[in-house]
Amino acid sequence: MKKLITERKVHTAVAVFFILGGVAGYLINIAQNAGQEPKITKITRSNNSYVFTRPLLAFEVGDKKEFLEYKSMETKLRDLINQNSESGNIQDVSIYFRDLNNGRWTGVNENDKFSPGSLLKVPIMIAYYKMAENDPSILSKEITNDNLTEDYNSDEIIKPDEVIKRGNTYTVDDLIKRMIIYSDNDATVLLFNNIDKRALNDVFSDLGISFNEDPSTEDFISTKQYSLFFRVLFNSSYLDPVLSEKALSLLSKADFKNGLRSNLPTDINISHKFGEREYKYGDNKISTYEFHDCGIVYYTNNPYILCVMTKGNVNNIKVLESLAQKISSLIYDEVTNNYK
Numbered sequence: 086m087k088k089l090i091t092e093r094k095v096h097t098a099v100a101v102f103f104i105l106g107g108v109a110g111y112l113i114n115i116a117q118n119a120g121q122e123p124k125i126t127k128i129t130r131s132n133n134s135y136v137f138t139r140p141l142l143a144f145e146v147g148d149k150k151e152f153l154e155y156k157s158m159e160t161k162l163r164d165l166i167n168q169n170s171e172s173g174n175i176q177d178v179s180i181y182f183r184d185l186n187n188g189r190w191t192g193v194n195e196n197d198k199f200s201p202g203s204l205l206k207v208p209i210m211i212a213y214y215k216m217a218e219n220d221p222s223i224l225s226k227e228i229t230n231d232n233l234t235e236d237y238n239s240d241e242i243i244k245p246d247e248v249i250k251r252g253n254t255y256t257v258d259d260l261i262k263r264m265i266i267y268s269d270n271d272a273t274v275l276l277f278n279n280i281d282k283r284a285l286n287d288v289f290s291d292l293g294i295s296f297n298e299d300p301s302t303e304d305f306i307s308t309k310q311y312s313l314f315f316r317v318l319f320n321s322s323y324l325d326p327v328l329s330e331k332a333l334s335l336l337s338k339a340d341f342k343n344g345l346r347s348n349l350p351t352d353i354n355i356s357h358k359f360g361e362r363e364y365k366y367g368d369n370k371i372s373t374y375e376f377h378d379c380g381i382v383y384y385t386n387n388p389y390i391l392c393v394m395t396k397g398n399v400n401n402i403k404v405l406e407s408l409a410q411k412i413s414s415l416i417y418d419e420v421t422n423n424y425k
Contacts (some may be wrong), residue, residue, distance in 0.1 A: 137333035137356055137383070139185070140321040155191035158182070158419045162193050165411060174404045176373065177396040181308035182416055185319055185381070185388045198304040199394040200375055204360035206264050206273055207314050210335070212285045213261060213276065214328040224258040228275050237270035242374070242402060243361055245269045246340055265335045265358070292317065303364065308379065308392035315356070315381050315390050336380060343406050344378030345391060345413040354383040363399050374399035378409050382417065387424045391416055 166178045179197045183190040217223050230249050238248055245267040249255060255263075255272070257279075263272040292313045294306070317323035318332050336356035339346075344359050357380020364373060379392035393412050395405040 135326060135330045137337065137354070137381075138319055138321045138326055138329045139388075140326050140329075152189045152191060154423070155182070155189070158416070159191050159193060161415055161419070162412065165415060166193065166408075169404070169408050169411070172401075172404070173398070174401040175395065175397040175408065178408065179308045179392075179394040180412060181312050181390070181392040183312060183316070183390040185316075185390060186386075192309060195309040196307050197394075198307055199377065199396065200303045200362040200364070201306050201311065201377065202360035202362035202375065203268050203270075203273075204306075204311060204358055204377055204379060206268065207332075207336070207358050208288045209273065209276055209280065209285065210261050210265055210332055211314065211318070211324065212280060212288045213257060214324050214332060215288065216281065216284050217328065218325060224256065224261075226257045226279075227254050228257065228260065228279055229254040230271065230275060233271060233274060237274050241270065241361070242363065243268070243341065243359070248272075249275070262335060266338050266340055268339070268341065268359070288323075291323065303362075308394050311379055311394075312390050312392045315379065315392075318356075319381055319388070319390075333381065341378075344376075344409045345380060345382070345393065347406075347410040348414045349382065349417055356381045356383075361402075372399045373397070374402050374405065376402060376405040376409065378413075382413075384417070384420050385424070387420060389416070389420060 162180055166175075169175055170178075177194070177197060177199075179192070179194040179199065181190065181192040181195045213223065230251055230253055233251070236248075238244055245263075247263065247267045248269050249260070249263060249271050255275075257276065260272045260276050263269045264276060294310050294313060318329045321329040323329075324332065333356040336358060337354050339357060339359070341359045345357050346355050349355060357378055360375075360377040360379075362375040373396060375394065375396045377392075377394040379390075379394075381388055381390055391413060393409045395408060397405050
């Protein structure tokens with residue numbers, strides 16, 4: 086087994102990734118290949134009164150090349166990326182779109198690998214909720230913030246509006262809310278330090294997510310892979326419907342509005358999580374910034390997943406946020422035109 090990520094060099098400017106990266110270290114040699122997707126034949130869902138989930142009873146999914154209706158969308162996305170890449174501030178962009186009613190999808194560079202940063206908070210939440218299925222008391226367990234040696238939010242570019250206080254005691258349930266809604270890294274570290282790592286391993290291995298990590302950048306997950314977390318929550322195929330609904334409800338309350346959410350109508354729900362990562366690599370110690378935003382957009386009766394991951398110049402992070410906003414607007418307009 087490879088050494089855990091906590092044994093590798095990690096830049097002090099991204100101290101929280103040292104903790105979150107531990108997730109990857111535990112998982113790199115555990116997860117299995119997801120394999121090929123079969124052709125769509127049918128999707129069957131149960132009737133339910135939930136707002137954010139549509140429990141899945143049976144399904145088959147298909148290969149991108151068969152979904153010709155998305156060729157125009159893909160072309161527009163590539164044109165948008167090319168237009169915004171001319172400035173030199175954008176190095177890499179990955180997009181994954183999936184219609185949750187029929188499983189059809191398209192993407193641009195959807196298999197490119199990125200460093201997830203705070204996106205790892207979603208599988209941490211899923212792992213706790215999975216354990217709570219057998220032991221609901223785990224969510225009421227109290228944890229005191231008395232042993233963190235540093236402020237793990239201090240070096241973040243996108244800082245949380247609310248953070249946990251030193252010396253205060255919180256329930257696991259409350260820490261999960263703060264981790265998801267405010268993206269509080271201190272809350273995340275407390276949760277990570279107190280979780281059964283086997284439960285976290287299981288979330289990845291059960292979904293068949295494999296990691297081929299690039300040691301020079303610590304990039305190891307793609308938009309297509311990451312979308313699986315939102316798919317299983319929407320389908321209630323990993324957690325029971327009550328906890329799946331709870332997870333997506335929390336994600337719909339995320340207070341970060343400068344990505345996918347930015348230009349969408351306010352009456353459209355979106356359950357999403359952003360992530361960021363700054364690091365230096367290569368002999369010249371080039372500073373790079375990654376910004377991501379992934380989630381479910383509840384467009385009337387046609388919800389869809391959109392996952393955007395970007396990499397570019399750390400001095401122009403607003404360019405990456407703006408690109409994610411433009412991609413989200415383009416996708417929303419395309420969906421509107423298809424389903425109006």
